[in-house]
Amino acid sequence: MALPELCVLDIGHGNCSIVHADEGVVIVDVPLGRTLVDFLFSRGITDIDLIIVSHADADHVAGLAPLLLDERFVIRRVLVNADATKDTKVWDDFRSAAELAEQRYKVDVSRDLGSNYAPIKLGATRIEILSPSTALALAGPGGKELDQYGGRRMSSNSLSAVVRIVHADSPRALLASDIDDIALADLERRAAGLAAELLVFPHHGGHVANADNAQFAERLCKAVGATTVVFSIGRGKHRTPRPEIIGAVEAALPNPHIACTQLSARCAAVNPNIERAHRLDAPALGSEKNTTCFGTLIQELATGRISPDRDGHAAFVQANAPSHLCLGGAASAPADDVENEEA
Amino acid sequence: MTLANGEIERVKIIDDQPDAAEWLKYEVEEAGFEPIIVGCPAPALDQLPSLIEPKTGFIFDHLLAPGNCATYVGAEAVAIMYARKAPALLITTYAMDVDVGIRRWRASIPVLLDRDAVDQDALNAGFAKCLRELREGPPTSRQTLPAIVRVERVSSETGEAVLDVIVSSWNPRKAVRLPLTMLPTALRPSVRLGSRFVADVNIGAETGDELFFDNFREAPEPKPNDGLA
Numbered sequence: 001m002a003l004p005e006l007c008v009l010d011i012g013h014g015n016c017s018i019v020h021a022d023e024g025v026v027i028v029d030v031p032l033g034r035t036l037v038d039f040l041f042s043r044g045i046t047d048i049d050l051i052i053v054s055h056a057d058a059d060h061v062a063g064l065a066p067l068l069l070d071e072r073f074v075i076r077r078v079l080v081n082a083d084a085t086k087d088t089k090v091w092d093d094f095r096s097a098a099e100l101a102e103q104r105y106k107v108d109v110s111r112d113l114g115s116n117y118a119p120i121k122l123g124a125t126r127i128e129i130l131s132p133s134t135a136l137a138l139a140g141p142g143g144k145e146l147d148q149y150g151g152r153r154m155s156s157n158s159l160s161a162v163v164r165i166v167h168a169d170s171p172r173a174l175l176a177s178d179i180d181d182i183a184l185a186d187l188e189r190r191a192a193g194l195a196a197e198l199l200v201f202p203h204h205g206g207h208v209a210n211a212d213n214a215q216f217a218e219r220l221c222k223a224v225g226a227t228t229v230v231f232s233i234g235r236g237k238h239r240t241p242r243p244e245i246i247g248a249v250e251a252a253l254p255n256p257h258i259a260c261t262q263l264s265a266r267c268a269a270v271n272p273n274i275e276r277a278h279r280l281d282a283p284a285l286g287s288e289k290n291t292t293c294f295g296t297l298i299q300e301l302a303t304g305r306i307s308p309d310r311d312g313h314a315a316f317v318q319a320n321a322p323s324h325l326c327l328g329g330a331a332s333a334p335a336d337d338v339e340n341e342e343a
Numbered sequence: 344m345t346l347a348n349g350e351i352e353r354v355k356i357i358d359d360q361p362d363a364a365e366w367l368k369y370e371v372e373e374a375g376f377e378p379i380i381v382g383c384p385a386p387a388l389d390q391l392p393s394l395i396e397p398k399t400g401f402i403f404d405h406l407l408a409p410g411n412c413a414t415y416v417g418a419e420a421v422a423i424m425y426a427r428k429a430p431a432l433l434i435t436t437y438a439m440d441v442d443v444g445i446r447r448w449r450a451s452i453p454v455l456l457d458r459d460a461v462d463q464d465a466l467n468a469g470f471a472k473c474l475r476e477l478r479e480g481p482p483t484s485r486q487t488l489p490a491i492v493r494v495e496r497v498s499s500e501t502g503e504a505v506l507d508v509i510v511s512s513w514n515p516r517k518a519v520r521l522p523l524t525m526l527p528t529a530l531r532p533s534v535r536l537g538s539r540f541v542a543d544v545n546i547g548a549e550t551g552d553e554l555f556f557d558n559f560r561e562a563p564e565p566k567p568n569d570g571l572a
Contacts, residue, residue: 032512034547038483058515066512069489069541082571090511093491095565095572096539103563111570288484 001043004125004301006165006173008200010261010284010292011035012234014059015200017175019165021122021301024049028163028175032062038283039296040073048075050120052113052129054161054177056083056141058090065097068107075101077108079117081132083156085141113137113161115192124168125301130192131162131183145182149189152210157203158182164196167301171195174224176202181211184220197304199226201249204233205241205260217248221256228257228306235262235271235291243333246325257310258326259294262286266333267293267321274320278312293317351400351430351470353377357385357420358402358434359410367402367434367461374463376400383412391423400470401431404458405440416444422451430473432466434458441552442520443505449555450545453477453485484553487543488512491562494538497523506534510554513546519554526559539564 004021014031018039025048030036040046053061067073078098083091101107113129114137120127139145141156160177174196179187180203187194199221202208208216221229229249231241241264249256261284263271271291279287279295286292293316298307317324325333354376358364364380371378385407386393394401401424403417413420417433424431435441436458445455453476454469476482495518496507504523509515523531530540539562548554565571 032514032546034483034486034488037488038547058511062515063512063546065491066488066546069491080571089493089509090515091572092565093493093511093539095569096562097491097541098571099563099565099569100541109571 002300002302004122004167006198006299006301007039007282008230008232008261008297008299009035009039010286010296011232012262012285013204013232013237013240014234015054015175015177015232016063017173017200019122019125019127019301020045021125023122026050026052026120026122026127028052028161029054029060029177030062030064030067031059033285034063034066035283035285036063037066037070042283046073048073049077049122051075051078052161052163053078053080054163054175055081055156055159056088056091056094057156057178058088060177061094062090064094068097068101068105071105075105075107077110079110079113081113081137081159081161082111083141083159085156115190126166128164128166129161130164130194131179131187132159133186133190136183136186145186149185152182154182155180155209157209160202162187164194165301170304171197172299172301172304173198173200174226175200176220178203180209181216184211184216188219188223194220194223196224196226198228198230198299198306199224200230200232201241201245204238205231205245206238207242213242214244214248217245218252221249221252226253226256228259229253230294230297231258231260233260233262233264235286235289236265239266240264241266241325243325243330247330250326250328250330257313259297259313260326261294261296262291263293263321264325267317267324267326267329269323272320276316278308278316280308293321350398350474351376352398353379354400354402354466355379355381355394356402357381357407357412357417358404359383359407359412360404361410363404363458370461370463370466371402374466376466383410385413388413388415388419388423391420392427395424395427395429399429400473401429402466403431403433405433405435405445406437418445418448418452422448425451425453425477428477430470430477432456432469432473434461439500443500443503443522446521446555447525449553450485450557453481455552484547484549485545486547487545487555487557489541490544490546492540492542492544492556492559494534494536497534497536510544510546513544513548513554514551517551519551521556525556530559530561533561
């Protein structure tokens, strides 16, 4: 373990990333299940400086209550945005836990997540919140973007936090949560610096609201210029990633490494019951179910080096994923209808 | 052949139905163990530990009362064996027993088998899992974390009040049932549709029948003016 590091956990369908430095720990999104807790224990982490909840969807927030309520963890601050459209019981479960955490454990639950939030510094590592902008945040989910930009109705995804991790001026990673075309257009207008070596692709590679999927992927990838593009997916959930998105990523970037946390059913209809020798020995939901494709990923922030090894992953894909989308396979994948891929 | 490097050589079967016990005996033999049918009536609850011997495993049927075999249920018997580190499997015929009769003891039941799924492979795998847990402690899927438990329905099942609850940090789309008596007496008047509690729950469980709950306590309702909605 070489600190500082960024860990992108395989938690199935959802997102969860951890910036772990000697100076502190920042977590971005906490989906359901206990994989994050297991990871924290495996690293000996009990003090958490900040948890950023990118938006109010269950696959980004449902696991936060156990963390907030577990006395073994000290959590200093949770950064979140209000979401009046989320009249869901899951969101209210989080609100209940947040209320308890504020009262009993003195956790600071801040409601001002946005691009005006000062970058968080952990030694030489800087965590920047690039989106939502003040303009989007003021309108809020359910509100409309300005008429001159199209006046489209915004969802929770439009207000997703976009987080960039920079180490000593090297832009290492962009965590794009579930942003849609409204958010991307806003980032483009503001010329927000999106460049990063690693991109966690938004919405798990599912359908993008208000946009052509391929064009959205192409614009985003060209703006980021990543060498590694991660799709945080759960095998059998929502049929992600979509072929046209993988195709657009490969067309937009020179020789990108596409890394899905779990093996998509699109790439292998039958899950190969074999050992994933290339995967990291780190908590991962796919390890428990033997559905790993790339699995949990670690990026050393000082060097940018990513584990596990790209070649080992490629060999696994070539040998075990007969209809693989990456490695040039998306071009020959059958097109399918746009489905409802909420979450 | 014996299981797990000879850790278990014989298996005692406690089942109130003689035909079912004979069928289990066959499967136990096929799995490579010496089967011993414990006749009915089975020992009283406080006498169960007297059945424990070296290199001996147990299979308990859950419902033991219909055949006048015992006044307790198999789930409670397995929990007693678990506390004494004796490997014991629980078998059930009725899916609904999982929700009420078994749920309250589930933390002490490493392996629950549907009777229809019992065969030599299931028995071998079950005893191996059970021995591993007794030796190394529960796997993460059977370790609890505090979670918000939301009441979705209150009803009655064969005269006992039951709750259907959602644990959103486990699965926000699936309700599980548990008996009201799992909550402390002082909390029971607070139970109503939509009420929330904190409980320790094994949220790493794969399926709903593996879930167990402990240490229920109050959870606040979200405040209308909390700034989050």
